Amino acid sequence: MADGKHKILxxxxxxxxxxxxxxxxxxxxxxGRAEVTLLDATSTHIWKPLLHEVASGTMAESExxxxxxxxxxxxxxxxxxxxxxxxxQNKEIIVGAIxxxxxVELVPRRIxxxxxxxxxxxxxxxxFGIKGVAEHCMFIDTIKQAYxxxxxxVESYYLKSYANQSHASEKPLSIVIxxxxxxxxxxxxxxxxxxxxxxxxxxxxxxxxxxxxxxxATQLLPALPPRLSxxxxxxxxxxxxxxxxxxxxxxVTETAVYTYDGEVFDADLKVWAAGIxxxxxxxxxxxxxxxxxxxxxxxxxxxxxxxxxxxxxxCAACSWPGHTGNVPPRAQAAHQQASTVAKTIINRLNNKPAxxxxxxxxGSLVSxxxxxxxxxxxxxLMGTVSVGGFIxxxxxxxxxxxxxxxxxxxxxxxxxxxxxxxxxxxxxxxKMH
Numbered sequence: 001m002a003d004g005k006h007k008i009l010x011x012x013x014x015x016x017x018x019x020x021x022x023x024x025x026x027x028x029x030x031x032g033r034a035e036v037t038l039l040d041a042t043s044t045h046i047w048k049p050l051l052h053e054v055a056s057g058t059m060a061e062s063e064x065x066x067x068x069x070x071x072x073x074x075x076x077x078x079x080x081x082x083x084x085x086x087x088x089q090n091k092e093i094i095v096g097a098i099x100x101x102x103x104v105e106l107v108p109r110r111i112x113x114x115x116x117x118x119x120x121x122x123x124x125x126x127x128f129g130i131k132g133v134a135e136h137c138m139f140i141d142t143i144k145q146a147y148x149x150x151x152x153x154v155e156s157y158y159l160k161s162y163a164n165q166s167h168a169s170e171k172p173l174s175i176v177i178x179x180x181x182x183x184x185x186x187x188x189x190x191x192x193x194x195x196x197x198x199x200x201x202x203x204x205x206x207x208x209x210x211x212x213x214x215x216x217a218t219q220l221l222p223a224l225p226p227r228l229s230x231x232x233x234x235x236x237x238x239x240x241x242x243x244x245x246x247x248x249x250x251x252v253t254e255t256a257v258y259t260y261d262g263e264v265f266d267a268d269l270k271v272w273a274a275g276i277x278x279x280x281x282x283x284x285x286x287x288x289x290x291x292x293x294x295x296x297x298x299x300x301x302x303x304x305x306x307x308x309x310x311x312x313x314x315c316a317a318c319s320w321p322g323h324t325g326n327v328p329p330r331a332q333a334a335h336q337q338a339s340t341v342a343k344t345i346i347n348r349l350n351n352k353p354a355x356x357x358x359x360x361x362x363g364s365l366v367s368x369x370x371x372x373x374x375x376x377x378x379x380x381l382m383g384t385v386s387v388g389g390f391i392x393x394x395x396x397x398x399x400x401x402x403x404x405x406x407x408x409x410x411x412x413x414x415x416x417x418x419x420x421x422x423x424x425x426x427x428x429x430x431k432m433h
Contacts, residue, residue, distance in 0.1 A: 006034040006349060009093065009114035011083050013040035013067055015047060016313035016334035017120030019406040023342045025076030033349060036076035037112070039095065043067055043080060046143050047403050048122065049331050052183060054146035056190040057153070064143070065407065081110065083121075086286045088306055091115065116308055116345055119296060120338075121282070123314035123329060126275040126293060132252035133178075137272035140183065149271070153194070156268050161207050172208035176257050176267035178249050179274030180215035181222070185232060187271065188213055192239045211241045212265060214257060216248040216274070249274070276329060278315040291317045295326075301354040302341050310344075312337035320359055327359045335403065336360065 008024055010017050021038040028034035045065040046054060071078035085094035091114055098107040124141045127133040138149045153175075160173040175191060177184045188211050195209040213220075213236070220229045220236075220243070236243060247259040252272075257265045278294035288304050289297045295317035302310050302318060314329040316337065327333050336359060343355040 005032070007113055007115045008034050008036045008118070008345060009112060009116070010036070010038045010118045010120055011040075011093065012120035012122055012313070012315070013038055013042075013045050013078075014120060014122040014313060014334065015331050015403055016122075016338045017118070018045050018065070018067075018070070019335060019338040019403070020118060020120065020312070020342055021076045022070065022074045022407050023338070024345060025071070025074040027342070027346060028349070029075035037079060038067065038071065038076055039079045039081060039083060039093075039112070040067060041080070041082040042143060044143060045070075046146075047331070049182075051140050051143070051146045052187040052190050054143060055140050055149040055153075055187060056194045057150045058190060058194060070407065079112070081107070083281060084109075086117075086288075088286045088288075088309070091117075091308065093117070114308070116348065117310070118341060118345075119282070119285075119304075119309065119311040119315055120313045120334075121279055121315045123276040124279055125272050126277040127272065128275065130249060130251065133249075133272055136252045136254050137178070137270045139272055140187065149269075152269065153191075157195075157207070157209075160268065170207065172210040173269075174210045174212070174265075174267050175269045175271070176212045176214060176265050177271045177273060178214050178252075178257065179272065180213050180217070180220045180243070180245070181273060184213055184215075184271070184273040185221060185236065187273065188236065188241050189239065192241060212244060212267075213241060214244045214247050214249060214259065214265065216246070218246045220245070276314065282315060300356045301344060302337055302357050303354065310341050312341055318357065318359075328361075331403070332362055333359060335406065338406075 006028075008028070010021050010024075013021070017038060017040070021036060024034070024036045029036040043066065045067060046063060050063065067078040067080075079095070081095040081098060083093050084096040086092075087094070092111050093114065095110045095112060097105050097109045099105050122141075125139045127137075138145065138152065140146050140149060156173055160171070173195075177188055191209075191211055195211075219226065220233050222229075224232070233243060244259075244263075244265070247261060247263060249257055250260050251258040252270055255266060257267055257270060259265075276293070278290070278296070280294060282288075282290055282294040282296055285296070288306060288309065291297060295315055296304050296311040297317045298304055298311050300318070300321075302312055302316060304311055313334040316327075318327045318337075320327045327337075337357060340355050340357045347353060347355065
């Protein structure tokens with residue numbers, strides 16, 4: 001590519017970053033007006049709200065998107081690597097070396113120039129400094145972590161199954177999920193289904209599985225209205241999931257979770273899903289202003305304190321006019337921010353003004369797997385409407401389809417949907433490896 005082209009560099013290939021790279025590649029990369037580059041530390045993408053399905057083993061591998069293939073089809077460049085630093089004065093980022101498991105350096109440390117930089121690195125779990133969480137809990141922030149949990153789940157099931165056969169007393173496989181937000185609740189419901197499938201598939205020595213959710217707040221799903229939270233709670237109780245609300249975790253060990261009131265919960269598997277923050281890299285990004293959870297503070301144009309640097313998605317702190325606090329870190333916000341910044345960047349190249357970001361809250365939905373979907377839909381005509389069952393499930397599914405359309409277009413999304421329907425009729429419902 002010619003050096004004279006405007007260099008657009010997007011860091012992070014999550015929902016916001018990949019949608020932005022795809023759109024700008026089609027609009028600017030294809031015509032040669034700009035050089036669009038996407039940097040990510042992994043080689044594949046999965047829509048983050050579906051990671052709980054990856055972790056449980058119910059997600060089809062065909063849902064993964066190869067960044068290199070996506071870049072080739074949509075006229076942008078993909079770089080594998082993890083950003084380590086920023087020089088605003090030189091308008092360049094530092095990308096760390098790529099090292100394999102044996103410690104051999106495959107790719108050396110590199111430097112990449114930009115004219116416009118967009119930070120879209122998403123979020124990670126916030127452990128709040130609680131003792132033992134980082135060492136003994138599993139996290140589901142990335143594809144790699146989700147696959148690691150899925151493998152650990154199957155291995156733990158086998159271990160507990162055969163251990164019980166050699167002892168007179170049988171102990172259940174205990175899974176404790178800390179955090180009752182959407183991730184924790186959806187994972188619990190999905191794991192309930194998976195453990196039933198493991199027994200159905202006739203695994204020798206099938207065992208009981210106990211699933212417990214521990215939450216510091218007194219309500220499940222604070223993003224939902226109390227009535228819907230109550231409906232979700234009732235559904236989880238029907239599934240046999242043990243809910244421990246109003247209990248703040250103070251320590252996690254290899255075998256147990258301890259709460260402030262002195263309760264101890266034995267746990268073979270422990271999952272932390274109790275809050276988010278932006279990656280620690282963001283704290284010292286060459287003087288850019290951040291909030292206490294490392295998010296870059298942006299204005300209504302999603303621009304940081306540097307005119308050439310924008311932030312979108314979970315790593316951005318954007319005020320929400322008319323509301324207390326910032327725009328919530330949700331997939332729908334990431335989708336809307338990617339669309340707005342794409343227009344702004346195209347305008348920049350045409351010497352036109354930036355496009356202000358206006359967040360439209362379309363409500364919240366939580367899927368309980370095949371058992372139920374609950375949520376609230378919001379609109380200017382109907383206000384806030386509670387939904388459940390099949391309608392809520394279809395709306396929940398449509399959010400993912402919107403993401404797929406933004407990345408693949410309508411035709412490819414339709415073909416992918418059809419192929420997955422056929423696949424489900426011939427493949428196992430869960431991964432066993």
